[in-house]
Amino acid sequence: MKKVTKATIAAVAAGALLLGGAGTVARWQAQQSIDAGSVETGHLNLTTGEPGSWQDISNPAAPVPFNPATDQLVPGDVVAFSQTATIDAEGKNIAGSLSVDQLETALGALEGYVTVALKVDASAPGITEEADGTLTFAEPGKYSVPFLITVTFDEGAVGDTPASTYDQVLDLQALTLTLDQVRA
């Protein structure tokens, strides 16, 4: 027998053995897909919605709009800037804490005549005001938190307010609202 023929027979035999071997290792197998559904994260959003507005509340019973672009403060005026922050918290165990900070406004020549005060309304249902001034909530939901910056130009006595308080710009410091998620 020729050498080439021998080699061909050997190769065919080896292939047959391999095929046979493959058949002998087969076992039963069953597959089943389980749909566990999707998992989504919640969210914690803080928005301020509509732009804030100024009002002249010198007469608290009859507030009128105050336009800082065209209206000026004079002794005896009380004006207030109001805006509402909205917390949107979603998640099974979501809870959070809102802090409102404002740097002290430099009053310049108006020092001693003008006062600036910040007030946050914590009366919304589900909101609790903590001793340190932060506002907390313990459950998912939407919460509205109005805040008010009040600027008071003291009336003083007749002739008491000097001309150095004329035409002064009062640039109020920005408010920083920080909403932090907290874990119990």
Place this chain on the structure above:
Amino acid sequence: MPKPLKLALCAAVLLLLGISAQGTAATWRAERTVDPPALTSGSLGLLAGGEARYQFTKLAGSELVPGSFTQASLAIRNAGTVDLSYQLAGAVNSAASPNAADQSLAKALRVAIYSGMSPAACDAYQPLTGELLYTGPLDAAARFEKARVLSAEPTPASEDLCVRVSVPAGAVQTAAGGKVALTLSFVGQQR
């Protein structure tokens, strides 16, 4: 292992730990900044004759004799951004060292101030018309009966007064040759 290599490895491990710890401690945070527009204070300004200290030379009169007078118009203007009311706050002789004749003349002079008369008529020595605001002697307590209102909006208001200074017909002889430096003061008050 060389010491620098050991240190570098330690630092790298600490850094990894730090990054890892930062990642595990993260909770959500949302921030907003609200910057209210700036406010501006207004101003109160009252100008007589267009100035804060006006030299009312138009009123100057010389060689006045009993029964004669001098008169001139005076514009009072609101120069601020707020409504105001103004008031006469004295009509006095501000001469530094008046002699006897000066003092007699100062006592004898009469001042009359009217509003509502045209400046041209006033400056032409026309008879006084309009609303009488003050008439009387030189007096530090001289006042209008009622404060006058000058609004600031829509444009700053002004009004023309007519001021007359007269030597009464019955002025005393000792007033002859006297000289008076009349100062009229006005004060504005925010309304």
